Amino acid sequence: MQIKTINTYRPALCHENKEGDFKKQTIKFDNLLKDALDKVNQLQLDKEEYKKLLITGELDNLHDVTIAAEKANVALQLTLGIRNKVVEAYKEIMRMQI
16 A cells, blocks of 8 residues: 655645645635625625515515524524634733733
8 A cells, every 4th residue: 555645735725826836825814704794794684685575475485584584693693602702812811911
């Protein structure tokens, strides 16, 4: 059995450019956070749109409304949980003695 070295495998966060070199993809934290919050906001807007369509009678399927509401609720709860952990970590850092 032939064992290959780990260097022969391409890293997951790298991509090959025209010259064949690999560059690490840099993902900025602020962009990542903004995209995540935009997605949560879009789920909330979708939920409201489904509710409006149900109330006006343009939508007959109650399941779609329920699913959209639960998706929005789960996303919001997860966002609040992450926010609480970040605030807790910040407070812990501020209590540290230097």
